[in-house]
Amino acid sequence: MAGDLRRWLPPVLLLLAWEVAGRLDLVASGALPALSEILSRLWQDRADYPAHVSATLAASGLGFVIGNALAVLAGLIFVLSPVTERLARGVNIAIFTLPPIAIAPILTLTLDGMTPRIVLAALGVYFVTMQATVTGLTQYDSRAADVVRAYGGGRGAVLRLVRVRGAVPAILSGFRVAAPNAVLGAILAEFGGGGRFGLGAYLLGSLGRGEPDRLWGIGLAATLIAGLSYAVFAVISRRMLGASLSLSLNPAGPEAEAGGRMSPLIGLGAVAMPFVLWWVILWVMRVPEMLGKTPWGVFDYLFLAEGAPVARERLLAALAETLPITLAGMAAGLAFAFGLAVAGRLTPTFTRVFLPVAIVTQTMPLVALTPLLVLLLGRGTAVTLWITISVTFFPAYVMIAQGIAQVPRAALELPRAYGASGWRELRLVTLPASLPWLFAAMRLTAPRALLGVMIAEWLATGRGLGNLLNQSRGYLDFGMIWTVAVVSVMLSVALYLAALWIERLVMTRKGIGAME
Structure with missing residues (x-):
């Protein structure tokens, strides 16, 4: 009974503090309504939902x-054929880093009906789940694979009986992150592309009314949808973890390492592939030249056209404002995620209390939260960092926490038998065993940090690449829209490759193959 009381006391106190702050207008002059006011407005608007x-x-x-x-x-496919993964790397990162705020109006103008929303939701989930799948399949128990081979099993049997089974928790962890991403992708498409129905369209129609209780109600509805989907896969993942956990700490080195370093020809193909795919999609869909800029169209806009010098000057000025805060936000988001995962391992109660707050930050539309954040933090660097951390930390946290949870029990019994403290066991066994997951989280955080900064610039600060993108949309300057999208992808690829280089360096020193 006392344990149940301690479990529920922190969230109850948090809700009470929210109610008091909202009733007394203690936060940002009423921009944060009381929970009872939000629920009352939800009931009044129930016919709309x-x-x-x-x-x-x-x-x-x-x-x-x-x-x-x-x-x-x-x-x-990428695990079975590392060459394919290397060729597709540029496309994969491009998919993950395409700014939704840039492509939502383009998708709306080139696709019909619900298709833009479905496409943006699918793009939002692809990279996270793909990365989780690759991580899970490469970190299998080599001793179990040796047993299968000893009984005459080939590569297919090892894949089916050991690798796929062991990767199930990792794939489910990807699904957990993907579920809120899908909801947010659909809402962003609704918000940026119009349409009569959808929470994004409802939110857009409510922004100018000065009714924060309605905005928070819409945000809570989105939170409930994404939170329930997250909870479903969290429960499934927890149940599957015990059946898939390795018995001993003997992970196999990633097979991608066996393929050697990327050859210049494959590297050239990886760079060229996104541009070829970009041109092919525009050609197949017959997008008008004014709306859909080809790679040559972007080059012409930036270097050959009459207004190219002005365009370059605007782009470089925006880039100089965006890049430093991106690096700071990436480091802060990863550090925050790491700290939360460690705190959750040492103090499980902390995770139960904080996780609902974390899910809210991931699923509450930023267009509803931004006015509050601006009132609290102003329009400077602080609000950009806050939004960037909010966008980046959750996928990294889920990935690191999953890696920590998958450390075999047998590996933890030895330090515990010698009386090691929880922190010492974490430092000597758990964290070294979780390094592949930590670096996978770093690769997820690197491109996402730039996206977070651009969202903050678009919604709050009026500076940098995000603001340049927003201005270009207003002027129907599709050349600059495509240019900003291309530059953001190239920056994200550079950040991703930097994270991969750090991973290789650390893993090589520790005698473990770095994941490709």
């Missing part, structure tokens, strides 16, 4: 299924 919620659920659900199916299939 079924059509909007069903539209968002349909788009995000289809995007979730399609994106994750492609991600798991791609992960299998």
